[in-house]
Amino acid sequence: MSTGLETTGLTKSFGGVRAVDGATVAFRHGKVNALIGPNGSGKTTFFNCVTGMIKPDSGTASYHGRDITGRPPHRIARAGIGRSFQLCRIFPRMTALENLLVPVRSRTLLGRLVSARQRADLDRARELLTRVGIEHLADVQARDLSYGQQKLLELAGVLMADPETVLLDEPAGGVNPALIERIRELVRALNAEGRTFLIVEHNMDLVMSLSDHVVVFDRGRPIAAGTPDEVRNDPRVLEAYLGI
Ligand code: ADP
Structure with a gap:
């Protein structure tokens, strides 16, 4: 397995809130990765930390083994990571x-x-x-x-x-079904050409149909990771989402 983007113990607080709380994550290079989790679980903050939009308080982010922690966005972009924003x-x-x-x-x-x-x-x-x-x-x-x-x-x-790796923040949010379908096909085709994806998305149908590897966040850190089938049936994931 080839690793591209990885974090170790990544942490970011806002006032008293630990938005990202010691997140250690390895994404699968060359694959479509998804980052899911309930609202407020720290996905956007995590995204912002690895793309240089905000600096983490502690922990590291690396890309192909090279430290990118706290680097400014243009340096991270130059390293091969591109990103979209939740609101265009x-x-x-x-x-x-x-x-x-x-x-x-x-x-x-x-x-x-x-x-x-x-x-x-x-x-x-x-x-x-x-x-x-x-x-x-x-x-x-x-x-x-x-x-x-x-x-x-x-x-x-x-x-x-x-970019070699593309981070998409809610690509399907507010988008009509026909265009969601186009986004799904585009990601598939671009991935088949060798591009890695990391997608934060609430549309579970899109996540489950598109992803090779799903990381589930709760309260600022991953609580489960695996194939769509693995995370779908994981009791910790059901608990995080449904509070059961
Ligand atoms: P998600 O993307 O999973 O919905 P966020 O990363 O947006 O989660 O938020 C995680 C937590 O951090 C939430 O409690 C949110 O209120 C808080 N938070 C995020 N950004 C800020 C900020 N700029 N200032 C204060 N609190 C923030």
């Missing part, structure tokens, strides 16, 4: 295509962009819009896309950086 991060008044080129613009400011590169980025942006199925909306302002289309745009944005 897009620029509403820019077109779908322009949204994909935003990080490229900031590179222009640094003077590192040559026109050949610019063309390559434009080609890639168009290719990714096609890949997620919204190429016909390339010139539409992002605010005029449906919420599900915005989620697909955000996924295309994450893929612009060609």
